[in-house]
Amino acid sequence: GPEKCALLTGELGFDAAIDYRAEDVRKALRQHxxxxxxxxxxxxxxxxxxxxxxxxxxxxxxxxxxxxxxxxxxxxxxxxxxxxxxxxxxxxxxxxxxxxxxxxxxxxxxxxxxxxxxxxxKVKEHVVRGTVDDFPETLQMLFRGENVGKLVLELS
Known part of the structure; x- marks a missing residue:
């Protein structure tokens, strides 16, 4: 969402970011x-x-x-x-x-x-603490777009 776009353009220094779920991608590409x-x-x-x-x-x-x-x-x-x-x-x-x-x-x-x-x-990590049993759910975070940065499962 907008918070991820702000992270990309602000903290991480990208020139622009497009939220493909909320924006018209073609229009945004024309703009950016x-x-x-x-x-x-x-x-x-x-x-x-x-x-x-x-x-x-x-x-x-x-x-x-x-x-x-x-x-x-x-x-x-x-x-x-x-x-x-x-x-x-x-x-x-x-x-x-x-x-x-x-x-x-x-x-x-x-x-x-x-x-x-x-x-x-700039490097950003999204750390999930858990066990090997948490791997499938953690992996699904990638496909749902819930992670910000490199997704890491830290085993406890």
Whole structure:
């Protein structure tokens, strides 16, 4: 909701945030990215990806890392209906699987921890204290959007 958007733009320093549950995403993208989106990192798929595709800048890059909106579908996975935006904007869409970069994890950890130490990246954790039995319910918090930051189950 609005409190999460305020956290993102205030404490965490993002330029803008969109509450996809309460706002018209296409309208908000027009407002916040009037010159188009240069890089879109997608973990959601579905309608949100379609909205982003309508706002691509020339030579944009779309990185597909997940499609959480499609994971529990009883029907076949819905592909992007606005894929022709890739053609019109001469954009690229490419899959990204973190395991492809396993050999560089240590390098990434060192660089990212430097950014965190320098304050260039701010880290937020949502800690749930419980037992292994609490894992399924804690995991569901991700899908309900109840966590703020990295969700951690701290075992007691």
């Amino acid at each position: 990215a009037p010159d188009g989106i240069d890089v879109y990192f997608d973990n959601v798929g579905g309608d949100i990806l379609d909205a982003a595709l309508t706002r691509l800048a020339m030579h944009a890059r779309v990185v597909v890392c997940g499609a959480i909106s499609q994971y529990n579908n009883a029907t076949p996975v819905k592909g992007p209906s606005n894929y022709l935006s890739l053609l019109v904007r001469r954009a690229r869409m490419e899959g990204f699987v973190v395991f492809d970069y396993a050999k560089r994890y240590a390098e990434a950890a060192q660089e990212i921890s430097g950014w965190i130490g320098a304050g260039r990246i």
